[in-house]
Amino acid sequence: MRVFVAGATGVIGRCLLPRLARDGHDVVGMTCKEERTDLIRDLGAEPVVADAFDVDGLRQAVAHARPEVVIHELTDIPRSIDPKKFAEQFEVNNRLRREGTRNLVAAAQAAGARRLIAQSIAFVYAYGGGVLHREEDPLALELGDIVSAVADLEEAVVGADGIEGVVLRYGYFYGPGTSYASDGTQAEMVRRRRFPIVGQGAGVFPFIHVDDAAAATVRALDRGGPGIYNVVDDDPAPVHEWLPVLADALGAKKPWRVPVFLARWMGGDYAVQLMTRAEGAANAKAKDELGLELRFPSWRRGFAEALG
Secondary structure (H helix, E strand, O other), X not given: OEEEEEOOOOHHHHHHHHHHHHOOOEEEEEEOOHHHHHHHHXXXXXXXXXXXXXXXXXXXXXXXXXXXXXXXXXXXXXXXXXXXXXXXXXXXXXXXXXXXXXXXXXXXXXXXXXXXXXXXXXXXXXXXXXOOEOOOOOEOHHHOHHHHHHHHHHHHHHOOOOOEEEEEEEOEEEOOOOOOOOOOHHHHHHHOOOOOEEOOOOOEEOEEEHHHHHHHHHHOOOOOOOEEEEEOOOOOEEHHHHHHHHHHXXXXXXXXXXXXXXXXXXXXXXXXXHHHHOOOEOOHHHHHHHOOOOOOOOHHHHHHHHHO
């Protein structure tokens, strides 16, 4: 199968390209930076340089590749995130989710691709009910432009005419190359005891090992119908459970506990909401329709083996 991967050198792309190549697919990997073309070749794909905001250039790149499936892994997430500056730091990423997605959808349609698979996130569901959310549950649009951009991306993909739009809502990535890797920014914050448990630490996080996310993406090439799928592990858990386990796996001291008012002053309201109110996501649909299989069904084993 001919596959075009946009955002080929991102966290998921670096796992995805060699997996696709090993499975015998003919892979084209897109980057916006010429200096990353050698990396794409090393990962087993044919490189192409294009900018997601350049409508004509992107359309030409996809048309030249003649893909059956286009995979959208375009992101621009800062390596170090300041919770008080979320809106500013995610401006380009939000633009990619909106404008970049529209451009890629149009390019895939013009190239005659059968399916478009797009990266989304499984940790922006609306709060309330204390349940593991299914794909049809509403998103927390009240949290601002980051979530609105996610909703716009998903609508553009699933609502596209003449192409099968598949959205994969990934959980928080951990494993090699992620911010939760042993050399990642979140791990460094945990080691420096700058990643505290806020209040009761009741916010529920859905995790997924990056290799399991890549495997699920490959399965979505020809499994499941158009629509949205939560790609998360079997064990979404509150912060007060997983954060001490993460610290132990990293050889760090136990995280501090801080009251909500202090965390809001230090990190802003968005971070406090995630740490205290976020709710997890259920993966039953991905298991039933995509055949999701997990090397790491739980972060409890995953943290120990992938980060220890």
